[in-house]
Amino acid sequence: MDSLGVVVNPIAGMGGRVGLKGTDGKLEEARRRGAEPRAPERAREALRSLHRRAPGVTVYTAAGVMGERAVRDAGYEPIVVYEPTADDADLADATVSVDADTDPSDTSRPVDPATAETTAADTRAAVRAFLERDVDLVLFVGGDGTAVDVADVLEESEGDETPMLGVPAGVKIYSSVFAVTPADAGRIAAEFDRAADREVNDIDEDAYREGEVRSQLEAIVPVPVAPDVQSSKQVSSGSVDSLAAGFAREVDRERTYVFGPGSTVGAIERELEIDPSPLGVDVWRDGEVLARDAAESDILDVLEAPATIVVSPIGGQGFVFGRGNHQISPAVIERADEIEVVASGEKLDGIDALHVDTDDEAIDEELRGWLRVRTGRFTTRLVKVV
Missing domain, CATH: 3.40.50 (Rossmann fold)
Structure with missing residues (x-):
């Protein structure tokens, strides 16, 4: 692998320890209950594992807590190709490249993950930027919702066979596109030599909080072949x-x-x-x-x-x-x-x-x-x- 794109959902998993069973639509409530970010540290763990094995890989990423900070902490000098846009109305058509006058090493911008305001549209825009650079892999940090966002962009690009791999950071993970642990994700990214189609699934978090699991197949995408990629969640019906x-x-x-x-x-x-x-x-x-x-x-x-x-x-x-x-x-x-x-x-x-x-x-x-x-x-x- 010569290059990869890294995108982090900085709020993924924040609802878990405070009992919200997910963060979709519940970010402010999670913060009110004292939730702390977990995705940035899991991103660093995965990237450090990657850096030990492949220090020369070119890493494209999004600014601040969406990847840049974790990539730098792991020892890489990233190429920042997307900056989150403040105006949500413009995100669908957001520019996917950093302005030529922008210094990507400038970390003076607000990057506190506990207050970062990024959206699914930011994730999608960052992935589009990675595909424009012909990366060999999209490495994302989040849960099933983030996986759906990444997969949506891959499916938009007809004929594009770029694989994706998840670093697990969400509360619920029903998709079979995630490594078992963050360290496994870094190792797989460094060593994989082929990809195979796997499932992206997501569930209705509101129904999940009420005790009902409504899992839906959202996409089929290429994922690196490795023993430490987890399976899809299955529900056993055996009598207990x-x-x-x-x-x-x-x-x-x-x-x-x-x-x-x-x-x-x-x-x-x-x-x-x-x-x-x-x-x-x-x-x-x-x-x-x-x-x-x-x-x-x-x-x-x-x-x-x-x-x-x-x-x-x-x-x-x-x-x-x-x-x-x-x-x-x-x-x-x-x-x-x-x-x-x-x-x-x-x-x-x-x-x-x-x-x-x-x-x-x-x-x-x-x-x-x-x-x-x-x-x-x-x-x-x-x-x-x-």
């Missing part, structure tokens, strides 16, 4: 009644339980006569719900030792932490002395390995290794976390 009944019989009422999202964990909650929050995180102890649909701060406020986190891997992808349950943050994980992973045997049959992506490498490393997953009333299965 016996698993839930067995778990509930063994509950220690002196423990605090943090119940993660998903139908499998929800079945356990219902067995305990808890009304589970739709796709949210609930905290329970000795028959009392201490927090429902909790944000990270809510969990930490009521979490008392001893404590157990109960989660189920995402079907088809195998993520235990870092997809759809950002409320269960590294701080929450550190406060718990036990983690219970539950899944039906049918779900595990479609998963080669489990994954973690918590934003804390020390926590991720501690979680890696062989893990015993509860699959039924009395049965378990050993699965490796990689």
Whole structure:
């Protein structure tokens, strides 16, 4: 690979830890709840991984927090080919090149990711600029919404076979165009030699917040071929009644339980006569719900030792932490002395390995290794976390 374009959605994933299950249309609410940006740091992690392997690659990017800062921090001297436009009405036809008189090294412009105001139109305009430069890969940082924006531009350019690859930073990631971790994204970008068509999916975030998953295929795009590109999210329909009944019989009422999202964990909650929050995180102890649909701060406020986190891997992808349950943050994980992973045997049959992506490498490393997953009333299965 000789060149690539890098675009960062600086607000991607901000709604996760504060319990919003996404940031689309909820940015101000996320900020009000104290959300902090995660995409810029994940961009730096991916680009540093790339720089270790391919320091001579030419990197085109957008100004400020849309890529420039992260690219420079990783050790590259980027070519800035797009500046976000203040007037949203002009974004559809926004210029895709920096003015000749503009100094791309000038970082005096406001670039605080916590207050950056960029739009989907900015992302699309930046990608158009990359394609004009015939980049070998579009590397984007965000979630499914950002993936749709990038894919839309690729599909606009008839006959263009430029591949795209995502650095996962969003709350929900249903598309199969993302690397498993940011570091994997950098390595794949440096080493890939061919691409194959994969799916871009997105869901209705408002429906998702109400507990209904409406996933829709948005595009088919070329993506680098590598084992560390994640699969599309699949929903398992296997019965978990016996698993839930067995778990509930063994509950220690002196423990605090943090119940993660998903139908499998929800079945356990219902067995305990808890009304589970739709796709949210609930905290329970000795028959009392201490927090429902909790944000990270809510969990930490009521979490008392001893404590157990109960989660189920995402079907088809195998993520235990870092997809759809950002409320269960590294701080929450550190406060718990036990983690219970539950899944039906049918779900595990479609998963080669489990994954973690918590934003804390020390926590991720501690979680890696062989893990015993509860699959039924009395049965378990050993699965490796990689």
